Amino acid sequence: MSLALTLxxxxxxxxxxxxxxxGSLYALIALxxxxxxxxxxxxxxxxxxxxxxxxFAGYGALxxxxxxxxxxxxxxLAILGAIIVAMAASVSASVVIERLAxxxxxxxxxxxxLISAIGVSIFLQYLVLEQTSARAKFYPDIxxxxxxxxxxxxxxxxxxxxxxxxxxxxxxxxxxxxxTRLGRAIRAxxxxxxxxxxxxxxxxxxxxxxxxxxxxxxxxxxVLYGLFFQTIRGSMGFIPGIKAFTAxxxxxxxxxxxxxxxxxxLGLAETVGRELLNELPGINLGNQWRDVIAFxxxxxxxxxxxxxIFAQRSTTRA
Amino acid sequence: xxxxxxxxxxxxxxxxxxxAMVLAVACGGDDDDDTGGGGSVTYGxxxxxxxxIASGQPIKIGYxxxxxxxxxxxxxxxxxxVELAAKGKTIKGHNIQVVSKDDLCSADxxxxxxxxxxxxxxxAVVGPVCSGAVVAAQPxxxxxxxxxxxxxxxxxxxxxxxRGQVFQTFLRTTYSDDIQGPxxxxxxxxxxxxxxxxxxxxxxxxxxxxxxxxxxxxxKEGGKILGSEGYEKKQTDFKAVVTNIKNAKPDLVYFxxxxxxATPFIKQLRAEMKDVKFLAGDGVKNxxxxxxxxxxxEGAYLSLPSPVYTGEAYKTFGDLFEKETxxxxxxxxxxxxxxxxxxxxxxxxxxxxxxxxGKLLIDLKKLNEEIRKTEFDGASGKIxxxxxxxxxxxxxxxxxxxxxxxxxxxxxx
Numbered sequence: 197m198s199l200a201l202t203l204x205x206x207x208x209x210x211x212x213x214x215x216x217x218x219g220s221l222y223a224l225i226a227l228x229x230x231x232x233x234x235x236x237x238x239x240x241x242x243x244x245x246x247x248x249x250x251x252f253a254g255y256g257a258l259x260x261x262x263x264x265x266x267x268x269x270x271x272x273l274a275i276l277g278a279i280i281v282a283m284a285a286s287v288s289a290s291v292v293i294e295r296l297a298x299x300x301x302x303x304x305x306x307x308x309x310l311i312s313a314i315g316v317s318i319f320l321q322y323l324v325l326e327q328t329s330a331r332a333k334f335y336p337d338i339x340x341x342x343x344x345x346x347x348x349x350x351x352x353x354x355x356x357x358x359x360x361x362x363x364x365x366x367x368x369x370x371x372x373x374x375x376t377r378l379g380r381a382i383r384a385x386x387x388x389x390x391x392x393x394x395x396x397x398x399x400x401x402x403x404x405x406x407x408x409x410x411x412x413x414x415x416x417x418x419v420l421y422g423l424f425f426q427t428i429r430g431s432m433g434f435i436p437g438i439k440a441f442t443a444x445x446x447x448x449x450x451x452x453x454x455x456x457x458x459x460x461x462l463g464l465a466e467t468v469g470r471e472l473l474n475e476l477p478g479i480n481l482g483n484q485w486r487d488v489i490a491f492x493x494x495x496x497x498x499x500x501x502x503x504x505i506f507a508q509r510s511t512t513r514a
Numbered sequence: 515x516x517x518x519x520x521x522x523x524x525x526x527x528x529x530x531x532x533x534a535m536v537l538a539v540a541c542g543g544d545d546d547d548d549t550g551g552g553g554s555v556t557y558g559x560x561x562x563x564x565x566x567i568a569s570g571q572p573i574k575i576g577y578x579x580x581x582x583x584x585x586x587x588x589x590x591x592x593x594x595x596v597e598l599a600a601k602g603k604t605i606k607g608h609n610i611q612v613v614s615k616d617d618l619c620s621a622d623x624x625x626x627x628x629x630x631x632x633x634x635x636x637x638a639v640v641g642p643v644c645s646g647a648v649v650a651a652q653p654x655x656x657x658x659x660x661x662x663x664x665x666x667x668x669x670x671x672x673x674x675x676x677r678g679q680v681f682q683t684f685l686r687t688t689y690s691d692d693i694q695g696p697x698x699x700x701x702x703x704x705x706x707x708x709x710x711x712x713x714x715x716x717x718x719x720x721x722x723x724x725x726x727x728x729x730x731x732x733x734k735e736g737g738k739i740l741g742s743e744g745y746e747k748k749q750t751d752f753k754a755v756v757t758n759i760k761n762a763k764p765d766l767v768y769f770x771x772x773x774x775x776a777t778p779f780i781k782q783l784r785a786e787m788k789d790v791k792f793l794a795g796d797g798v799k800n801x802x803x804x805x806x807x808x809x810x811x812e813g814a815y816l817s818l819p820s821p822v823y824t825g826e827a828y829k830t831f832g833d834l835f836e837k838e839t840x841x842x843x844x845x846x847x848x849x850x851x852x853x854x855x856x857x858x859x860x861x862x863x864x865x866x867x868x869x870x871x872g873k874l875l876i877d878l879k880k881l882n883e884e885i886r887k888t889e890f891d892g893a894s895g896k897i898x899x900x901x902x903x904x905x906x907x908x909x910x911x912x913x914x915x916x917x918x919x920x921x922x923x924x925x926x927x
Binding site: 203206207210211214215217218264325329330331332334337341352425426427428429431432435466467470471482483484486487 | 583584743744746753754755758760774778781808
């Protein structure tokens with residue numbers, strides 16, 4: 197098998213940047229899955245909808261601030277405002293969901309909260325579809341177009357912004373988990389809730405904080421997604437949600453660095469990975485194969501390394 | 515230990531099987547073009563019955579198309595046109611009632627709308643609007659012997675079904691992509707001078723059918739297809755596709771799908787490639803496309819498998835439609851075709867409905883024959899059906915447009 201790549205360097209660097217961009221979004225959303233799994237051993241399937249709500253809230257904020265008429269430096273402020281509104285919306289939704297749909301089932305069999313999460317997911321999705329009469333909304337086209345070149349890489353401003361802000365958010369999150377009292381409480385609850393509560397940790401409060409942190413990440417991801425792809429709809433949370441879940445499993449569910457690595461790995465597999473496969477003779481996988489590749493990866497990971505790339509160690513999980 | 519070994523061998527087998535499947539599907543994807551001639555046609559067995567309508571009860575005509583969701587902009591005006599055609603009409607003292615079902619333009623939606631409409635006891639149906647839904651619903655309508663006339667399904671498959679036997683109960687008042695595809699190809703190659711093209715298509719019956727028709731005709735013209743990539747409805751991330759297009763440097767990007775995906779696609783395309791020509795079909799020629807894509811829609815070329823209507827009948831219909839519904843007559847395509855489809859059904863009903871013992875009897879076989887015999891000067895032009903249910907009445911059934919200053923401007927040829 198010869199791996200003489202037939203395509204140009206700029207093609208591969210473009211696909212690499214595309215992969216990183218999508219991967220950043222997956223990683224941001226995956227954090228919410230992995231943290232909740234870490235403390236509750238439960239998969240919060242409504243997380244994709246928390247992301248969707250954030251995106252819609254950010255859209256509302258941007259439109260209220262002037263939408264397409266924004267120009268100049270105000271745009272930066274407007275985007276910051278939209279991100280804050282989106283985080284607030286995602287966080288409040290998540291706290292309410294936790295209180296109403298999950299906490300009453302805390303001591304129920306493990307299947308019960310999972311089913312409850314799927315219920316919440318469907319409810320929120322159809323609520324928004326109903327409210328928007330299932331039509332797409334278009335984010336204001338305000339982000340400056342243009343790109344910077346770095347070696348073979350040509351990165352558009354929006355991609356740069358997306359990658360940089362997601363990395364920054366993840367760094368902040370990692371610092372919170374590793375360096376603060378709250379982070380220590382989260383790690384303690386993750387390790388053993390009973391022991392943690394004996395040590396004076398308020399378990400319920402800590403769990404709420406886990407939901408808040410995950411939802412804040414999802415809210416940011418929602419606005420970034422809207423600014424980048426410009427099209428949002430009520431059903432938009434489903435596929436990124438499933439992909440982020442795949443990313444979390446890929447990295448080792450429960451592990452924070454794992455979720456980040458898994459997100460990037462999945463984003464790159466869908467773009468660069470697919471094109472690499474296309475280099476093999478007789479294979480021509482069009483864009484429609486990307487989901488096949490993502491989920492084949494999920495199946496393969498579950499078969500060969502169910503604990504993920506970053507096998508869970510108790511000190512790093514949260 | 516041995517058990518573990520066994521399990522891992524099993525896992526390898528699974529993976530091998532998965533790869534084999536992937537390869538099989540990948541290789542088998544492209545060989546479904548059957549361009550059999552329109553000559554002899556064998557029909558399947560349609561389950562025609564006679565429907566009894568008690569006195570005082572309405573005669574029900576069905577409508578199947580998207581009434582919510584992203585493609586509401588296509589389905590709703592069509593539904594309004596159907597209702598307009600039935601409004602105030604009575605046959606031997608029975609009102610005509612339009613029963614509408616939302617099929618979301620999807621295959622499963624089309625099948626379930628068919629089930630619901632048949633349960634309601636409709637005698638004929640206008641629709642489904644989308645080809646994906648048509649293909650999924652055809653067997654049910656055929657089994658029930660209920661004739662359905664689509665005003666807008668343009669794909670190749672409905673009139674050339676996979677299993678050979680042509681559906682007796684399907685007809686359309688629009689024109690097949692076997693006409694639209696070559697017309698687009700000729701326009702792209704000759705008029706626009708595009709020697710190379712890149713195709714992006716919806717993987718449903720409409721998108722893949724249009725892709726096949728365009729591809730074959732474009733290559734025959736002498737053009738070269740540099741690449742072809744599919745997508746599923748609701749996809750918004752086209753970045754990787756755009757990178758591939760950028761790399762291939764085609765003269766033209768050909769889009770076979772609907773405006774709901776064309777909108778995010780063209781926004782992402784224009785962010786990277788300002789000048790490449792963009793050509794799409796009837797699924798994109800909709801005011802919603804211009805509304806969503808804004809400045810990025812400028813310069814886009816679109817085609818419609820219907821003539822630019824000039825007849826007096828179209829003017830009369832258009833005025834009435836705008837007055838009754840408040841929707842512009844050319845905001846969305848196929849409204850005139852829908853009005854005609856409903857009118858054809860009602861005309862045929864008038865001929866075949868018989869009164870007996872205070873009941874109205876409608877022989878679905880006779881109704882089907884009457885509809886097939888139609889020769890009609892409608893709002894959308896002349897309508898006449900061939901044995902496959904194809905409309906062969908019109909003379910110049912493809913028109914072309916370009917987006918200029920936020921509106922579709924006709925390109926005179």
